[in-house]
Amino acid sequence: MAKGIKKTGVPSWEELKSSPGLPDADRLEEGPVAFIECVQEIPCNPCETVCPFGAIEVGSPITNLPKLYGEKCTGCGLCVAACPGLAIFKVHKNYTNTTSLVEFPFEYHPLPKTGETVRCVNREGKFVVEGKVVKIRNSKQFDATALVTVEVPKKYFLEVRSIERKR
Amino acid sequence: MKKTQVAIIGAGPAGLAAAIEVARAGGEVTLLDENHKPGGQLFKQIHKFFGSREHRAGTRGFRIGEKLLEDTEKLGVKVLLDSPVYSIFKDFVIGYISDGREKAIQAERIILATGASENALAFPGCTLPGVMGAGAAQTMINVHRVLPGKKIIMVGSGNVGLIVSYQLLQAGADVIALIEAAAEIGGYGVHASKIRRAGVPIYTSYTIQEVIGKNSVEGAVIVGLDEKWKPIKGTEKLIEADTVCIAVGLSPLAELAWLAGCEFAFVPSLGGHVPKHDRNMETTIKGLYAAGDLTGIEEASSAMEEGRLAGIACAESLGLYSKEEARDLKEKVWARLNTLRTGPFGKKRRDAKDKLIEMMEGGADIG
Numbered sequence: 001m002a003k004g005i006k007k008t009g010v011p012s013w014e015e016l017k018s019s020p021g022l023p024d025a026d027r028l029e030e031g032p033v034a035f036i037e038c039v040q041e042i043p044c045n046p047c048e049t050v051c052p053f054g055a056i057e058v059g060s061p062i063t064n065l066p067k068l069y070g071e072k073c074t075g076c077g078l079c080v081a082a083c084p085g086l087a088i089f090k091v092h093k094n095y096t097n098t099t100s101l102v103e104f105p106f107e108y109h110p111l112p113k114t115g116e117t118v119r120c121v122n123r124e125g126k127f128v129v130e131g132k133v134v135k136i137r138n139s140k141q142f143d144a145t146a147l148v149t150v151e152v153p154k155k156y157f158l159e160v161r162s163i164e165r166k167r
Numbered sequence: 168m169k170k171t172q173v174a175i176i177g178a179g180p181a182g183l184a185a186a187i188e189v190a191r192a193g194g195e196v197t198l199l200d201e202n203h204k205p206g207g208q209l210f211k212q213i214h215k216f217f218g219s220r221e222h223r224a225g226t227r228g229f230r231i232g233e234k235l236l237e238d239t240e241k242l243g244v245k246v247l248l249d250s251p252v253y254s255i256f257k258d259f260v261i262g263y264i265s266d267g268r269e270k271a272i273q274a275e276r277i278i279l280a281t282g283a284s285e286n287a288l289a290f291p292g293c294t295l296p297g298v299m300g301a302g303a304a305q306t307m308i309n310v311h312r313v314l315p316g317k318k319i320i321m322v323g324s325g326n327v328g329l330i331v332s333y334q335l336l337q338a339g340a341d342v343i344a345l346i347e348a349a350a351e352i353g354g355y356g357v358h359a360s361k362i363r364r365a366g367v368p369i370y371t372s373y374t375i376q377e378v379i380g381k382n383s384v385e386g387a388v389i390v391g392l393d394e395k396w397k398p399i400k401g402t403e404k405l406i407e408a409d410t411v412c413i414a415v416g417l418s419p420l421a422e423l424a425w426l427a428g429c430e431f432a433f434v435p436s437l438g439g440h441v442p443k444h445d446r447n448m449e450t451t452i453k454g455l456y457a458a459g460d461l462t463g464i465e466e467a468s469s470a471m472e473e474g475r476l477a478g479i480a481c482a483e484s485l486g487l488y489s490k491e492e493a494r495d496l497k498e499k500v501w502a503r504l505n506t507l508r509t510g511p512f513g514k515k516r517r518d519a520k521d522k523l524i525e526m527m528e529g530g531a532d533i534g
Contacts, residue, residue, distance in 0.1 A: 005356035005359065006352055007350075007351060007352070009360055009369045010359075010363050011356065037360070042510055042512060043218060044218060046219075049219070061509050063509045063510030063513075084214070085358070085360075107337060123363060124366075125363055143227060161364055165336065
């Protein structure tokens with residue numbers, strides 16, 4: 001089975017790992033951090049301009065893949081809402097001893113509710129595990145890109161990337 | 168006969184941007200459009216645009232449209248709506264229809280920004296109600312707030328197919344399958360990832376064999392393709408659906424440029440026959456400019472930049488800008504335009520555009 005973003009629409013692990021937007025293993029242990037899944041050179045840099053801490057660099061040419069400076073990233077999540085491609089996530093691996101948090105952009109109605117148990121899915125839209133919505137951010141600045149944070153068992157923090165839509 | 172200094176045909180992103188530039192330079196502009204509202208396809212674009220801050224990246228398309236309309240209003244651009252232009256005659260006399268009657272307006276300069284139309288695809292069942300262009304489906308959901316169907320098959324994985332699939336999901340439909348005849352997805356991977364996360368399967372190397380249904384679409388048979396794009400027997404799949412959207416590319420709407428007598432070049436990577444133009448977006452006819460998808464299929468951000476170029480150059484030719492003023496302004500636009508035409512997706516278009524411009528400067532024809 002062929003892999004990769006051009007073939008399946010899902011970035012492969014190889015593509016993700018070789019992109020400069022992922023925090024390293026140490027940074028993941030330390031607390032919330034941006035997780036940039038941008039593996040194609042497209043002319044785009046709102047992630048760089050929105051970051052107040054200079055933690056994301058695209059530079060010139062604008063088609064460079066965004067580079068994450070994990071030590072500068074505070075995990076504020078502004079880039080998650082700013083990315084027009086909805087390709088940035090925020091992960092907090094050690095939220096508790098057994099659970100992690102994953103924050104992702106969500107542009108469907110209705111939004112889930114805080115405290116609600118939801119069906120979490122992976123990059124292929126397949127059900128992974130049930131999770132709990134712990135936070136929803138939907139400020140005017142985000143312009144209708146809501147940020148949903150789910151709490152999931154720790155082993156899924158690299159896998160869960162969205163939730164099932166309600167219909 | 169009515170007269171105007173600059174007539175711009177088409178009030179989409181390119182035409183609006185051109186109108187703003189001419190008016191800002193002090194020119195008198197009449198903008199004609201066949202539609203009931205200005206904006207072209209911009210008001211259907213509810214997603215956030217790519218690019219950099221100068222391109223208003225991260226802003227949803229329709230908000231960019233709102234700003235363009237606000238600027239045209241402030242600058243006193245005259246807009247004639249419900250006014251389809253049917254020909255350009257001698258001495259830049261433009262024939263159009265308004266209130267069911269033929270009318271004419273004569274211009275000193277004309278900027279064509281007529282956009283593009285969706286390509287069709289022929290297969291058994293393609294005339295059944297429920298088979299439509301992806302752009303039509305996008306108009307239904309984002310302009311008229313009507314869902315074309317509940318179970319949708321999207322044909323084509325360019326950015327239009329991917330984005331409209333996402334917007335159909337947002338509108339409450341299910342996209343059952345997205346199929347692509349090529350071996351790889353054509354549009355941006357991030358757009359594909361969004362719909363994959365929402366559970367939409369993408370079938371590459373698949374085409375539509377036929378659409379079945381009595382009075383409207385009830386389903387479709389899709390079939391796998393080999394490397395030579397030949398159907399592979401035994402790979403047929405019947406998929407139940409009530410709507411089939413076609414997103415297999417766009418073609419420049421070049422009729423008026425043909426009628427006006429512009430020289431053309433055939434450039435497949437730009438969508439087919441496009442009028443030759445120079446770095447000022449001026450065609451082979453002096454005083455006649457072209458911008459946007461008409462000069463090669465790209466996207467709204469580049470269309471706006473091309474419109475600005477045409478507008479500035481047009482203003483310069485009317486003496487509204489000095490050569491130096493115009494040069495500085497155009498250089499800035501070119502820098503932004505070149506930025507949009509970088510990377511593996513943009514480079515092909517940039518090369519094709521460069522060749523097209525070279526032809527005006529006496530280069531060879533594109534084969």
